[in-house]
Structure formats: C-alpha cells, structure tokens
Amino acid sequence: MNVKIDSHQHFWNPKRGDYDWMPMDNEILARVYGPRDLEPHLLAAGIDQTVLVQAAATVEETEYMLGIADASPRIAGVVGWIDFENQQHAYHLRRLAKHPKFLGVRPMIQDIPDTDWMLRDDIQWAYELIIECDLTFDALGFPQHLENFLTLFTRYSDMRFVIDHCMKPQIRNHSVDGFTHWADGMSRLADQTTAYCKYSGLVTESDGWSLEKMQPYVEHLLKVFGSERLMWGSDWPVCRLEASYDAWHSAARALTADLPKAAQDRVFGGTAKKFYRL
Template sequence: MKGRVDAHQHYWNVARADYDWMPRDHPVLSRNYLPADLAPVLAEAGISRTVLVQAAATVEETEYLLGLSDATTSIAGVVGWIDFEDRRHLQHLQRLKHHPNFLGVRPMIQDIVDDDWMLRDDVQWAYAALVELDLTFDALGFSRHLPNFLTLLRRYPKLRVVVDHCMKPPVRDHGTAQDAFSTWAEGMSRIAAETSACCKLSGLVTEAGDGWSAEDLRPYVSHVLAAFGATRVMWGSDWPVCLLNASYEGWLGTAEKLTAHLPEGDRMEIFGGTAQRFYRLAR
C-alpha cells in the first residue's frame, strides 16, 4: 500500500523542560525522541509521511516542531498549541497560519481539571478563530468529555475536527465495566452521526492492560469503523507514547489485522487517504 500516512506521532527533546505531563526519570518517556530515531521505523513500515502533534502546552514548542518539519521531509504537517485562555494568542494563530506545515491546534483538554473548560465563554474566541482561519482542531479527551465535545462540535459545524485516540475508551476495564463501553460507544456514535468530525485510530494500546491482544481492541476498532466509516477514520501510531505498551510495528500490525477484512479502498483511506484529505496535506 503506497502513500501511507501516520496521522499522529510526536517528537520531543526533554531538555526543553516544557512537557509538564511527563513523569521525571520515566524509563520510556523521559528521553529524547527525534526524527533520526523514527526514520528507520517509518522506512520499514512503509510510512512515507507523518502528522507531528504537539506534546507541550507552549507556543515555543509549536515553533520548535515547525522547525523540525522544515528539516525533515517525512513530516507532512504540524498540529500545534495556543493558549485558548488568552485572546492575545490570536496573533500566534494568524502568524503560524502562514507556515506551510502548520495545520491547526490541540489544547490538552485531557489534562484540564474542569471537564466543562471547553464550553467556557472565555475560550470560545479560539474555536471561532480556527473556523475563520480554516485550521484544524484535534479533540483530546476521555469518554467523560464526549457530551461536551458533542455540544461544542454542534456549536461550530464548520470547525474541522478530528477525535484523537478514539477518545481514550476504557479498554483495560472492558471485561468488568460493560456500562463504560456502552457509554463510550453511544457518545462516539453521536459524534459520528451528528457532526462531520473524523476519528484517529490511535492510542488504544496505551488504554489496554498488560498483555493485551488484538481481540481486546477489536470491539473498539469495530465500533469506530461502523460509526465513522473508513473515509472518516485515520490511523496514527501515537509514537513514542505507544512504546508504553507496544512497539510501532506491533501496533501497526494489530491495526492492519483488525482492518484486514475491509476492501482495499477502505484500508487505503484509513492508512493514508483520510489524513491526506482532512489535513489537506501537500502531495
């Protein structure tokens, strides 16, 4: 399959010291991950381009990532960050818009204590600006955020939105919390049916328990595919976060296995076409 795209991966340099979420001295996370580390993995996997996503809540990190994109041909675009609580950051959106690799932004909603933060009056200007500037919005959260995301997306129907990591369903608790699966599934179905949002097939392995298998992930993958359809689903590695529970090749192989029954055209959408179209990646 040619022209494959990894729709969600990260690079970071821990010396930057703006990754507030990162545990200190973590054996997997707290080390540098840079293009030279991923290049051979991409080549082996047949991935030609990636979407590089912010990992720090600073504009400075966004500019750092754009610099990496200038020097790295495999980076097709960058999803950055601005402060939704500071209207002065409109100037950053307007400025960054002119960089050919700047795609949009991702506020780190999963880390915000107030679940209703996204609906606060003082942050609405940012969504309106994204619509006006025709930039993308990566929706990062947990299952409990689904009702508020639905409200938000219906409020801004022209906002170009992709749900990150299938909204992090409770995979590790699937056997003991069927109600949690049903709540997640219903919320995702409503997002799919009532909005134009896409969904990233990513992040599931880090929500799974130790010793997970493809069958543990199958109900979630099947539901996302049924709800959104292949033309609104894009695969992402979430590398290097995925290394907490799987290798890049391991997660990619699992995703391929769980989509192997689909027609080739659908698989081409999931592993490249949807990301190409949603992010308007230059060919």
C-alpha cells in the same frame, strides 16, 4: 499512488522543560526523540509521511516542531498549541497559520481538571479564529468529555474536528456499562457531526493489549465513522509504553484486514490526507 500516512506522532526533548505531564523517571518517555529515531520504523512499515502533534502546552513547542518539520520531508504537517485562555494568542495563531506545514491546534483538554473548560465563554474566540484561519482542531479527551464535545462540534459545525485516540476508551477497565457509554457517545459524534477520528492510542489504553481486547472498539469505530472518517496514527513514542511502533502498526493492520483494499488505503493514508489537506 496511495500515500501511507501516520496521522499522529511526537518528537520531544525533555530538557526543554515544558512537558509538564511527563514523568521524568520514566525511562521510555523521558528521553529525546527525533526524526532519526522514527525513520527505521517508517521504513519498516512503509509509511511515507507523518503528522507531528504537540506534546507541550507552549507556543515554543509549536515553534520547535515547525523547525523540525522544515528540515524533515517526512513530516507533512504540524498540529500545534496556543493558549485559549489568552486572547492575545490570536496573534500567534494568525502568524502560525501562514506557515505551510502548520495544520491546526490541540488544547490538552485531557489534562484540564474542569470537564466543562471547552465550553467556557472566555475561550470561544479561539474556535472562531480557527475557523477563520481554516485550521483543524484535534480533540484530546476522555469518555467523560463526550457530551461536551458533541455540544462543541455542533456549535462550530464549520470547523474541521478530529477525535484523538478514539476518545481514549478505558479498555484496561473494560465493562459493559463503560463500553456502552463510550460507544453511544462516539455514535452520536459520528452521526450528528462531521468529525473524523484517529485510530490511535488503543494499545496504551489497554493493560496487556491483545487483538481480542481491541477488536470490539475498532469494529464500532468502523461501523459509525467508516473508513472515510477514520485515520491510523501511531502515537509514537507514547505507544512504546505498551507496544513498539511495528507491533501497533501490525495489530492495526490485522484488525482492519477484512476491509476492502480501498478502505484500508483510506484508513492508512487517504483519510488523513483528505482531512488535513496534505
């Protein structure tokens, strides 16, 4: 049986007060999202399981998500957060690693002003402990982080890395130079490391998305990562800024419709299952 998996979605309650990135006047984002809101979309798209990913830089957020996961059979696993700048959080990582649905961590690197933050000497302990605990690392960044991620992924070759949202190519400001920089960087990550990539976030990096705008990016990802290392994710409810869950899922399917069925099955389930060991 081919299990269909959404490798990247969120739940949140803004009243918890730790979603520092969230504009509280945004009617789409600044509201409660929970399993009941997502369920109709999972049914419509035929999705069996999801990976719930952190959206706030607190351990409390991770505990919140694990509580939801405990009560939600649809949630196959949780990607949480610890403070890489506080080595006392080694306790939290070891503790969380014992939870059967805790998969790994995601520092919110895209929101950190220092592009070189990930390479700071004082946070290297966290990568070493992630490997020790056999957990995953979700790499959230922008094209300007490509070179540093290559350094990081090469340094810790035993770690299971996955690139979130295709490293957020700036489709809305598409240019030949911008595409070339992103494409070359992604090619190096694919060729020189064992990193996987999430086929997600493309609609929100577009301004008035279309299949035509996204096609060259998807084609490049398939060329360098292949279906064996590419996994679809909705990034719901963030995707709602540009497209409904169903519209993005349908677009993602259309952009991969020429793949053999076995390859499509990997992109829409098998790869996530393998990477996250679901």
